[in-house]
Amino acid sequence: MSTLRWGAVLLLLSVLVGLAGCAGGANAVDNQRAAEANANLGADFLRKEDNENALSRFRRALDYDSSNTTANWGMAVVSDRLGEVEDARRYYEKTINLQPSAAIYNSYAAFLCKEGDVDRAVRYFERAANDERYPGRSDAMANAGLCLHRAGQVDSAEEHYRQALAMDSSQLTALTGMARLKFEQGDFLRARAFNQRADSVAQLNADQLLLGARIELALGDRDAAAAYVERHNAREPSATLSLRQLEQSR
Template sequence: MRTTRPWASLALAAVLAAGCAGTPDSVPDPERAAAANADLGIEYLRNGDEARAIRTLEKALDYDPRHVDAHWALAIAHGRLNENDAADRHYRRALDLQPRPEIRNGYGVFLCRTGRVDEALAQLEDAADNPRYPDAADALANAGLCLARAGEAERADGYFRRALERNPRHRPTLAALAEQSLERGDNLRARGFFQRLEDTAGPKTPLADEWLLLGARIESALGEREAAEAYLQRYNDRNPGDRRTLDQLDDDA
């Protein structure tokens, strides 16, 4: 999640928060107290502690009810807990305060997950249309994924094409197009998209685990068992507690 200022470290945020005892009216600098609690709450959120994040972020809003990042982080935390009414409320409040494209992108993903596809597309389109948003391809890819999951593969393709126009090496889009091609039985096309995805990989940007499984499925569908096993071995080396076999992948397909 992007913010307008760098993340404070957990240690620094904790030190700042320690100086924030008392009521908002009694604190000499409520804005600083709000920022410290927001940073600490966001750190809890990044570490997967949603309950503690919510408590700390709500404290930030006690000091500054207009703290955008606190509202945004609360929306994400409540969304992870499937507390959708609260998540929606905080997303809308954050956008009322600052209609930033990265918040619209997150809200669009949330709306899609909760079945509000048309609303999701509107938010994602708005995010992608912002000329200052460097991650427009993310928003377009999210729109495509939203439609694909809703069973509208043809409309999804249009968004995926637009995402690649913005960024020809956009990894989630290439993976999604490879997956869709495989599901349609166009295995050679699936391999083509997957090879483009693989070309983006490097020592610092390896393929995600689910993409290695996708590569195995594509090669298996093409009858290239040795190549499929090679992808699967890379997955198993990373995940010794979740070893997969090619037969399992074929059964799941």
């Protein structure tokens, strides 16, 4: 899923470090500064995918200040990475209580969707998308569409994809989602149109290139399908897919 990307998560983690409060006496200030320093180091380790050291630093930050937003969100992210689902849920919910924001809603919603809690996920995605100050509004709405699509709620998925495209006509998740949705519905011309729009705004990944090939095969354009297969194989150096193999897999 094109949920909040790790880079965006880490960027917001660094912003949250700077926003941590400084109220209280000297000891409180010292504790908050120590918490911020450790949370910042944790975010650096998280960026390097060093989960164990990130976990250690975030825990140390929380020892100094249990209300440090960055450390709590970092703990949510690390716990999710390590498969500690209930810990991740607890830290996400604590982070939302400490400092609710659209970016955190989007991140938590992605977690909820992954865990199969589609209705709650969509509510949080929508909450993020409805915040006009949030620059990722269209991303959150598209993420809601993708979550619903994967859950088989096709009509609602299309509605959310289209709302995302109304916010940003080049939103990639919504464009590729609509291409796949229309392909699944047998509406191959519209599937092609959405896929071509996606191809014009971003470099398609291997799965999206295969979708493009399948759409063109469905429309009878073997040359266009072969071009997508060639691009797919170029993106995946170990791939040796042929057009014939793709045709046989339909």
